[in-house]
Amino acid sequence: MKRAALIFCILLFFLYSCQRKKGESVFLPSTELQPLTLGMLPTLDGLPFHIAKAQGIYDSLGLDLTILSFKSAYDRDAAFQSKSLDGMITDYLSAVTQQAIHQTDLGIILKNDGYFCFIVSKESGINQLQELKEKNIAVSRNTIIEYATGQLLNKAGISQAEVNKPEIAQLPLRLQMLQYDQIDASFLPDPAASIAMNARHRSLISTQELGIDFTVTAFSREAINEKRREIELLITGYNLGIDYIKMHPQKEWKQVLIEIGVPENLTGLIALPVYRKAECPSADALDKAVTWLKTNNRISQTYSGYKNLIDTTFIKTNPTTIK
16 A cells, blocks of 8 residues: 555656646755654644655655644644744734734745634524524634634624633633533534534534635744745645545545544544645735734734735745735
8 A cells, every 4th residue: 555655656746746837946855855844733724734744745755744733723833933843734813923923933835725613512502693692602812713703793793792702722622612511602623523513513604604714834934944945845745645635535544534633433424625736825815814903902003014924935826915
């Protein structure tokens, strides 16, 4: 199986290399490549990275990639600030607060595919969004979770003051509290959302339905400057990982889902995102995140550093102009 996977990796890599636009660099494995460390939560937006690592794609590219999993955005961000990570899967709001509040120099290099489901406890009595008044909706502060919760309340015609929003940063704890009826609702990513729904809790809406696409990969400026070849190979492996997912039956990579946190009995039931090859981050989405953070007084009204936050040097697609 591993030999077949290696042959697949080599063939896809050379096919991908031939399809690159003229003038774009393609890097072959080199003993001079530096190790790369990527942090993320146990969610499916990072699956192509996991697949590329597990199937030996990054080994075939000569990239030594370490993937670290964190229970909360807070823990991930703290590791990034302490330079324990070169990069991370994050969201626009978290990236902006890293720069605006913690003065962390970073660049967002690509969009990721993932979604969050708004799960309500089966004991909450909630059947529609308009019944959320005076309910406990857990959030993770200054992240897509809190942003999406605000957008959902606006859609339901409910003011922020009409609900309780306890901050439960750790993803496993939010899921556990929902299961034990200690909170009424929260946005959860997969596999946590599917675990909750398998226990008969309900999803009322998703970030896809709300038009929210905020998940991205970011790297420190130090890594962008000093590990450019490694990051380019990371993106190449990401794309090859997506090819592998599409070309191979799930039984061949089911173990990767289990290692991320998908229970074995749910591996065949979970709805994967529609993974797209690496795309440049969205300036429009970033602008919405900054507006929300300023409106809610989370960052200075004079903050303008986000105009250089998107790094377009890795993916040759021009984002829309940032306001």
